[in-house]
Amino acid sequence: MVRELSDPRKARSVFVETWGCQMNVLDGRRFVGLLGREGIVEARSAEEADVVLLNTCSVRDKAEQKVYDRIGRLAKLKRERPGMVIGVCGCVAQQEAEGLLARLPHVDFVLGTGRIEALPSVLRRVDEEGDRPCETGFDLDEVVYTPGAVAHAVPHRAGITVIEGCNKNCTFCVVPRTRGRERNRRLRDVVDEARSLVEAGVLEVELLGQTVNAFLDPETGEDLADLLRAVGALPGILRLRFVTSHPRNFSDRLIAAMCETPAVVTALHLPVQSGSDAVLKRMKRQYTRAEYLDLVARLRAAIPSLALSTDVIVGFPGETEADFVETLSLFEEVRFAGVFSFTYSPRPQTAALRWEHDVTSPEASARLVRLEALQQGVQRELNRELEGQTLEVLVEGLDRKRRNSSGRTRCGRVVNIAGESELAPGTLVDVRIERGFPNSLLGRRREEEEAEEGISLKGAADAASAARIPLSLDVQNLP
């Protein structure tokens, strides 16, 4: 059966709804870019789109359930507009594959994380053959990637995938199942992509991978340290970041490359997951508490202003109160600038799923509350220490609540810029920090402050001249 398309005079449109990590966000932009090449434009909402893609995350049960809820609501929309196409992509698609088509009759196709480039042909099969395709395999050796077909959401910032998949097999994590084993791109391909982005006006490049610091060029053996130096040397690049690093893969070569590449920002995400050796061992994290702390010390010795953030899981099977206290003490010691903290969520096809889930849900939640209270206090203190400093802020957009422009510092902090609502995303401004809150900073543009100081000084100069009062040197220096 050939599908009846909506009004043929109107350009067909796609809406991508994304859950989850930076890799998923980039994949979402790849979907828009690939379909853009087929003349399909991006819609502002699912309600007005001809094709709706749910770009799913399965790293936690809650995220997965949200996807099923969303599909239920879209089914209602589809009954009103039968020409609409619904595709499920991302990690839930990879994990559930054919099962999704069997369970959800209004889903038209399933596209796994290793088959992104097949999206246009899958959509043609739906349209022209009335097929319900399920594409979920992995190309074993390389990342199939069309750099020119990524519709980056903002003009000044772009992510680039450098490595896909993960070989680590942490016992709580579904990623090796949903993203497959590590596949690396070639360093020169990544550098070429970064160069064309920077030439097109991108100021900030983020290198992405589930274990980005495991990157190894499949032909030359060059690693992330080489890649940082090569991308950081591109003329015009202002900021370079990379995420997510595994502590086990963090070499001194990489620390040296971070120090010696001026574009590399002073923020690093370094998941710890637990502060207890017993729990780290059961998680199969491949490092001890002491090794993690040693790495933090080496990083801070090399880059004293480095702002570290982390991921942590509380209530992992077998985590005792004493284990949890070890986590609290690690947090007190490291003083992270930001944390993504979660209670343990059992995931399909993981080793920990088979273990007794012995930390009750109320106990896990209570531990999370204790950890978050500690962390909020640390963040408030760290952010207050920045009061009075002038920091370089790259504007990202408008803070919806306060209607101020907001952006990020090189150390990854969110800054709301008082009295500024019209700074274009991508503008670089110096901001003097007035207040530090647990999750953000509030400041004022230096330029604006100087202008105000100038006005008040000029006022003083005029008054002094009228009264023939001798002026201080500062006032006499006024133009």
Ligand code: SF4
């Ligand atoms: S390193 Fe561990 S937590 Fe990170 S993606 Fe790989 S298996 Fe998952």
